[in-house]
Amino acid sequence: MPYTLAAIQEVQRVANTVPLSVFHCTTKDTELMGTFVIPNLTSVLKEEANFLNEQGQFEKHEAFMPFSAGNGRRVCLGEGLVRMELFLIMVTLISNLFDPGEYRNAKC
Numbered sequence: 001m002p003y004t005l006a007a008i009q010e011v012q013r014v015a016n017t018v019p020l021s022v023f024h025c026t027t028k029d030t031e032l033m034g035t036f037v038i039p040n041l042t043s044v045l046k047e048e049a050n051f052l053n054e055q056g057q058f059e060k061h062e063a064f065m066p067f068s069a070g071n072g073r074r075v076c077l078g079e080g081l082v083r084m085e086l087f088l089i090m091v092t093l094i095s096n097l098f099d100p101g102e103y104r105n106a107k108c
Helices: 002-014 079-097
Strands: none
Touching: 002 079
């Protein structure tokens, strides 16, 4: 269960749909203390394990923003429904596409 919740957050982070609406670009290249700044934040985290604590339990970080980094927290009335639907879809796909007996002795 914790790994499933972490995988859902990773999918939300990687599959950012906001930039698909209107093309955006920077006006000029940015350097900070001699280092070129790449404005692609999707490369910051690449593993679901980043959302798990030392005991392997899911831990939601306050800094996690799956939709935008605008002014303040974006409020969506359907956020709870979307989280529940994402969980149900992900668990249904996993249970229908993978045979649990096949991975019983798999090493991670």
